[in-house]
Amino acid sequence: MRETATNLPATGEDSTSPSDQPVRGAEEEIAPVAASTPRSEQPGVLFVCVKNGGKSQMAAGLMRLELATAGREGAVLVSSAGTRPGSKVNALSAEVLAEIGADISAETPRQLTPEAMREAGHVVIIGAEAQVxxxxxxxxxxxxxxxxxxxxxxxxxxxxxxRDEIHLRVRELRERLLG
Structure with a gap:
């Protein structure tokens, strides 16, 4: 059970470091290299796994439950996505969450996008398989x-x-996000 946290720099072909940008004249207006999704002042978290049908959906459902239980519903923007999303939420995942008051049965797996990552500002990858x-x-x-x-x-x-292990980690994350 290892947890790592990093604020990773951009890598790869999408780099926007000054050395990758064309030289412009001083009088030329500089436009942003790429439009970014604006981030709200509200904290956000995006849970990610491969299929977005089990663990990441469970984490999102548990975070919403924790926020509601603490009287802080909506205090954190909560979402989930998959690197290779499946077609539906795992029925057993939904069932064991329903037992403790979290309903993810109507959720649909979504594709992970850079925009969703930027909007959340904080991404939690669950498991070793998903690569982000x-x-x-x-x-x-x-x-x-x-x-x-x-x-x-x-x-x-x-x-x-x-579910229980994810729930413990979600509680700790809720505290970190809300202070």
């Missing part, structure tokens, strides 16, 4: 969860353990 390109100004952390199936635990019991 860093963006300047976006804080990224990864939650590597214990996998119960590696101990022979499957089905409902596995999903409850995953």
């Amino acid at each position: 390109q860093p963006l300047e100004g976006v804080q990224i952390e990864r939650w590597e969860l214990e996998e119960p199936s590696e101990r022979g635990i499957e089905g409902r019991e596995r999903m409850e353990l995953v």
